[in-house]
Amino acid sequence: MTDTNGLHVWRAKARVGTRLLYDNISFDVDPGEILSIVGYSGWGKSTLLRFIAGVLDPSVVADGEIHLAGRRIDMLRPESRAVGIVFQSAALFPHMTVSENLLFSLRGKSDRKDRLKSALSEIGLENVSDAYPATLSGGEQARVALMRALLAQPRALLLDEPFSSLDASLRGEVRRLTFDLVRSRAIPTLLVTHDTEDANSAAGRVIHLASGGDHSVVDGFGTVSGLAP
């Protein structure tokens, strides 16, 4: 493990029924680092994130150790892990406005209004604070989802294909904002994507998942252009 404040995953494996999804996956993510996991659909990338967040479907049997900020968390409930997750669908609460989605996540009793205002300003959405998610554009939804995850003060952040539903024109802008925000907070971040452009923009290390026969294995670490197993 390179940093005790980082995220450390050791020998993760998962199977559904008799089908092995992935096996023997180990990696570290340092604070402020964005580690990308690249691989084809169905190779278990999202399952790996759900395993780390503790929100796996009961049909999936997963194993492995997860350490975060120096403590083992894989035995803890999702709400006790301090791991934030942003889904591809944004999963905004549809019955809450933008402000309410953020307030729901905000911890602590003091200065809630000021902190909300500052959060809205950081993502540039002050003008839609009272809007419901259904009326927002995809880019706006993605920004709210990201800020909502950050306001809960997670010790690690998991991004599950957060840009894949965005238009090409929006994708770059949301990517930049996302990477700036997570780096400024020095949170270890894991980005799952099938798009190598996302991994390139993150400008960090990349894990390539590849077929290991009937399941996924780590093909190597490195950058998108050059792997260093």
Added chain:
Amino acid sequence: MLLVIVAGGTIVIALSANLPAAFGYLPSLGLAETGFEAFRDLVHTPKIGWSMMLSLWTALASTALSYLLAMALLGVVFASRQYGGAAAVVGNALLAVPHTAVALAAAFLIAPSGLLTRLASGIFGFDGPPSFSAPGDPAGFSLILGLTLKETPFLFVLGLTALRSLAARDLMDQARSLGYSSYRSFVLVVAPLVHRQVKIGTFIVLAFGVGATEQALILGPTIGPPLSVRLAEWFQDPDLAKRTTLAAGSLVLVGLVGAALLAWQAMLWLAGVFLRRRAMSGQRKGILEHGLFIGAWTGFGAAAFAILGLAVLAFSSFAGPWRFPALLPDSLSMSVWQSQATLFATPLANTIVIAAIVSSVALTSALLALETTRTRPALRTLLTILLLGALIIPEPSLVFGLSIVMIALRVDATIFAVVWAHLLFALPYAWLLLTSADRAIDPRPIFAARTLGAGPLETFLRIRLPLLAPALLTAGFLAAIISVGLYLPTLVAGAGRIGTLTTEGVAMAQGDRRVAGAFSLLLTLVPLLLLGLAAATRRLFANSGITP
């Protein structure tokens, strides 16, 4: 179009038939002197104010309890990420059991000589049945219990359906990753969305509670009973002038439903404000999760209570002498089934025949309406509103109004009249189920068939009908199950001359417990058999690749 006229017309005419009758104009019974006599008679009925308050109180309390228990059960089942299938089976089974059977079962458990006091006597050592008025307590607690036992499965099953159509799992996982427990996440994030989809269901439960008759006859107080029981008494009164009081009371009952809906909306609004404040406070822990846990276990207890009551009551029909405080009878006997076979045969046959006709007519009508309104969305919406209206208007108000129409047309006390009355309540459910299944059909195979040269009729027969077949069969079984359980429509439209398992079961509630047990067993078995057939059919279609 014809169905819109017939279904909508029946509802409007049935409800409005009460209006002239309430003002004394009822020519079919030789009453033509108009005035306010019926309302005066109603107002001067002893304890009528109490009856109205009791109707309101029992309906609101049972609706609130059923709703809370159903939501708590949904929360715990959903948070468990499993058991959803098992919970759906139990929920559907309890939903299929008629109100009468559940009321008889509850009465058997809570009566002074019932199973619970027999168990208590073993602990506290008393030899004779204690003296308390349950069922039939003046404040209506027994009635609230009976209604809650029956309505919780309805709201629970509705909620399960709603959960399937929502992306609720991601929302729950999201809330948990923000630091909320699974129960708190359900209450603050998922429950408000489920509520949106079951809200109409709570209105139906509330309206039914205000007009509940068979459960009120079995579990409600006999002195100062709910208004619905008063109406049933006036219907059976040999003094025909009481029919005008009945009509006035039916209109008042509609007003009571309106008042109950307003009160319910106010309660929901307050609950919404409370939950929103909790959600916005950012607190990760509090009383909500404890409330959900307690509510769910109360819900499991209520389901176990209903199942135990039904089982023990069914068992009692095979009992010989069963003296207090014995937990088991002295012997087992088939005497009730042998000696009363003729007593069961006719109601059972009537029940099956009526249910079969109602099911067939409901199915045919719903299917025809579905096709004829396919290109007329406004007409389809109108039909849905009209049919839903039949579920929100209190049952007695509709049924007594319809009886006025039937008497005028001289069709009352016939199987036709009973089927007509049953359709008022069975058709809406068949329609809602079919329209929902129709919306879920992938239109592409239908477009493909048309582009391959198939005409509208061929496309309907060869593509759409097979795709709709599972839902059609389920709707048919559902209509039959509803028909089996209907008490007041059968009693009123049949003028007491066409006995079914439900009407006879209510009549036997105050008599020999073993006979009541036999009726309860039949009343439970017939719908469960239909439910089993529906499930088997769905499985058959699922195996053939057609999603029900």
